[in-house]
Amino acid sequence: MAKGTLEQLGFVKTVNAGGHITVYGGSCPDPQVVRAMDEASRRWVDMRELQKNAGKMLRSYLGCEDGFVTSGAYAANAMAAQAALSLARERRGRVDAPNVVIQACHVTKYADSFVTGGIGLKEVKRASESESFAEHIDASTVAVVYVVNEVDLEFSLKETVDACREKGVPAIVDAAVVDPAIRGIKELLAYAPDSVSVSGGKSFNGPNATGLLVGKTGFVSRARGLSFPNYGPGRAMKVSKEQIAGLMKAVEMAGASKDESLIDEWRKRTEEVRDSLSGIPHVRAEVIFPWKLNFPQPVPRLGIFIETPDGEQMADEAKRRLSEGDPRVLVRPTNDVVKAKNSITLDLRTVRRGEVRVLAESLRAVLSAVTKHGRRGVK
Numbered sequence: 001m002a003k004g005t006l007e008q009l010g011f012v013k014t015v016n017a018g019g020h021i022t023v024y025g026g027s028c029p030d031p032q033v034v035r036a037m038d039e040a041s042r043r044w045v046d047m048r049e050l051q052k053n054a055g056k057m058l059r060s061y062l063g064c065e066d067g068f069v070t071s072g073a074y075a076a077n078a079m080a081a082q083a084a085l086s087l088a089r090e091r092r093g094r095v096d097a098p099n100v101v102i103q104a105c106h107v108t109k110y111a112d113s114f115v116t117g118g119i120g121l122k123e124v125k126r127a128s129e130s131e132s133f134a135e136h137i138d139a140s141t142v143a144v145v146y147v148v149n150e151v152d153l154e155f156s157l158k159e160t161v162d163a164c165r166e167k168g169v170p171a172i173v174d175a176a177v178v179d180p181a182i183r184g185i186k187e188l189l190a191y192a193p194d195s196v197s198v199s200g201g202k203s204f205n206g207p208n209a210t211g212l213l214v215g216k217t218g219f220v221s222r223a224r225g226l227s228f229p230n231y232g233p234g235r236a237m238k239v240s241k242e243q244i245a246g247l248m249k250a251v252e253m254a255g256a257s258k259d260e261s262l263i264d265e266w267r268k269r270t271e272e273v274r275d276s277l278s279g280i281p282h283v284r285a286e287v288i289f290p291w292k293l294n295f296p297q298p299v300p301r302l303g304i305f306i307e308t309p310d311g312e313q314m315a316d317e318a319k320r321r322l323s324e325g326d327p328r329v330l331v332r333p334t335n336d337v338v339k340a341k342n343s344i345t346l347d348l349r350t351v352r353r354g355e356v357r358v359l360a361e362s363l364r365a366v367l368s369a370v371t372k373h374g375r376r377g378v379k
Contacts, residue, residue, distance in 0.1 A: 013327040015355045015362070019347030024330055026201035026208030028350075030253060033206060033246045040245035047229040050244055055224075057248055058214055061255045062185050067214030068224045069200070069244045073176035075227075075237040076197035076213040077113035077145075080172045082233045083195075083223035084143035085119055087170070098142045100172070103154050106147035110174065114145055117233050126154035133163035141167070146193070147174040153294040161191050170194035170219055176211070179203035179299055179349070180259045182251075185214065188295065194219040200243075206250030207243045263298045269348040269356050270300040276360035282308045282371045301332075302346040304363070306371060311342030314370050319344060321366045329362050 018024055029037075051068045058067035070076040081100055088095050099120040102111065107123055115121050124136040133155045137144065146160045155163075157173070164171040171193040178184030181203035188196050193215060200210030213223055227234035267289060274285040284305045291299040306314045322329035332345040351359055 014330060015327050015359050016330045016350040017346040017348060017359055018330040018332050019350055020199070020202035020205070021333065022201070022208065023333070026199075027205045029205055029207060029246060029250065032253060033249045036249035037207065037242040037246040040242045043241075045241050047241065050241060051224060051227075051229075054244055054248055055220070057251065058212065061251050062182060062189070062214055064185075064189055064196075064214040064220075065217040066220040066224075067212055068220065068227065069239050069247055070197075070211040070213055070227065070234075071209055071237045071239045071243075072201070073174065073197045073199040073211040074110060074113045075234070076195075076211045077110070077172070077174055078116045078237070079213055079223045079227050079234050080170075080195045080197060080219075081114040081119050081143060082117055082226050083219055084170045084172065085117060086222055086226060087219070088142040092139075095140065095142060097140050099140050100143045100145050101136050101141050102145040102147070105151045105154055106145065106149060108147060108149055110147075110176070113174075114172075133159050134166045137163060137167040137169060141169055143170040143172050143194075145172050145174060148176075148178060148188075148293055148295045148297075150291075150293055157188070157191050157193075157295060161193055164194075173197065175295070177202060177293075177297070178295075179297055180254070180257075180262060182254050183259050184295075184297065189215070192216075195223065200247040200250065204247065204250040204254055206247035210239060210243045210247040212247070259298075265353075266349055267300050269351060269353070270302050270346075272356055273346070273348065273360050273363065274302055277304065277364060277367065280364065280367050280371065282306055282311075283367050299347075299349065302348065303340075304344040304346070304367070305340060306342050306344075306367070308342075308371070315342050315344050318366050318370045321370065322362060325362055325366065327358060327362070329359060 016024055020027055054069050055066045058064055085098055099122040100114045101122045101124055104123040104125050144160055144164050146157050161171045173188055173193045173196045175188055175196050176199040195213055195215035198212045200206040201208035226232040228238045270287050274287055277283055277285045284307055286303045287300055288303055289300040291297045
């Protein structure tokens with residue numbers, strides 16, 4: 001019998017303990033989100049009006065002045081940078097060697113999202129506690145970027161926004177990973193940056209190829225005017241009417257959820273898996289809470305440590321066996337929270353309640369086999 005389309009494409013039974021990672025598919029939207037997308041697919045709409053109406057909904061749920069849907073947080077960053085460049089040229093005329101300023105510790109693999117249309121990236125480091133961020137902003141600066149990530153901060157978000165206000169340039173926040181989404185976005189908006197970029201396929205669990213750019217009216221409306229469906233630098237970053245409808249349904253659902261109950265459930269799942277691994281020789285499991293970002297997030301992680309001289313090799317072998325098992329188990333591809341090389345990091349936000357026991361059994365079987373005979377357990 002011929003395989004179905006999904007089987008041919010490689011969809012197999014999988015437990016995702018790695019989190020909302022783009023290379024793992026990003027999201028598995030709620031059926032209500034899928035239904036909204038299906039209904040939208042049967043209707044016609046003016047895309048320009050649709051984006052403006054999305055902005056009105058975002059204002060009511062997030063408390064932002066304005067917003068619109070993008071084809072991901074990366075695209076939101078790119079359009080924020082383009083809006084900043086457009087506004088700088090409007091105010092100053094020609095801008096030689098335009099750049100966005102970013103702390104060197106905030107330069108991640110997504111930093112290229114800001115360097116579109118001839119914009120450069122200017123990395124800065126703090127030399128002393130008394131130093132002002134404003135000292136790094138010059139005539140070529142069109143914006144300053146603050147990235148919510150796992151590194152220690154040098155200049156805080158408040159210092160960043162204050163420097164931007166002093167120098168008259170926009171403050172752009174990359175908050176793709178913020179979770180719970182609405183709570184985190186509101187906390188960031190309280191600092192009054194010009195824009196905040198968020199993923200639609202992570203904490204909102206909306207369509208994977210979506211994102212949001214929200215913030216101040218003047219800045220966001222400029223970015224929207226340069227974005228799809230308008231003609232401009234964002235024309236290629238297309239987002240469909242179905243994706244917009246799906247993401248806005250996901251935002252609506254997030255607005256109705258209770259954050260504390262959600263966080264408590266994440267912790268319970270994480271603690272349950274941790275407890276299931278007790279008694280395995282050379283294995284220690286630790287719940288890490290909260291997620292230690294430069295903008296605090298109430299998200300738990302599970303760090304699994306193999307404490308033997310061959311722990312690094314054993315951790316790599318355990319990851320390989322988990323990825324090839326039945327069901328396949330996905331873990332964090334890099335140790336973004338736990339830096340130890342002898343560790344495996346899990347994010348259970350994407351693990352369904354009914355999958356917790358299956359995950360625990362798979363982990364226990366693999367870790368027991370790998371560590372049972374020391375180095376001989378690694379093939």
